[in-house]
Amino acid sequence: MPLLTAAVVIVGILCVIDLLLSFGIIRRLREQNETLRKVQQQAGGGIDADIALPAGSTVAMFTATAVSGAEVSNLDGTGFLIGFFTPNCEPCKERMPEFIEYATRFDGRVIAVADVDPGAADDMVGRLGEVAEVVLERDGGPVHQALGAKGYPALSLVDGSGTVVASGWEISALPVPANR
Known part of the structure; x- marks a missing residue:
């Protein structure tokens, strides 16, 4: 039983770490999108x-x-x-x-x-x-x-x-x- 409890705790910790990394990636993508938009506006349309x-x-x-x-x-x-x-x-x-x-x-x-x-x-x-x-x-x-x-x-x-x-x-x- 202690082995099963330890396995569940480890899986739970890994899931929380994965969730935090996912939130970090999403935040980073939003920042990059906003930066790209600002660069395009400053360049008078820039890439597009x-x-x-x-x-x-x-x-x-x-x-x-x-x-x-x-x-x-x-x-x-x-x-x-x-x-x-x-x-x-x-x-x-x-x-x-x-x-x-x-x-x-x-x-x-x-x-x-x-x-x-x-x-x-x-x-x-x-x-x-x-x-x-x-x-x-x-x-x-x-x-x-x-x-x-x-x-x-x-x-x-x-x-x-x-x-x-x-x-x-x-x-x-x-x-x-x-x-x-």
Whole structure:
């Protein structure tokens, strides 16, 4: 019986040590993630700066049809805010509310490109449709190519001359909009 008690105590101690090491690893990963995020912000997007055309680039001409039936293009010479989202992307789900809030304060045209089949993500399209003209387009489509979108979420602010003012994968990459 004393041998069994000793074995149970040793296994219990090993489990506690394993648990403490696991908590330490999780804490370390969170610290590294936060450090990476700060480095990316300081570098103006850093590693993911090329998720869309960088600031100063010229957007190619594009035309698409929105879910509402309206034609969406950059041929009219007005600036716009554009976001690229897909429903199977966790960062998209995290940043979509930030994009929606930013769009409500943005004084200008807002376009959202959703990489979905019609009806596949009605919730996403509906929420984005409250603040933007929503275009359904697969990765690599004409709007993706015009803005150089290479991942999700991709956000860009374009001025009236078709020049990218700012872009990135987080709202913090975009300038603070004037209050409406």
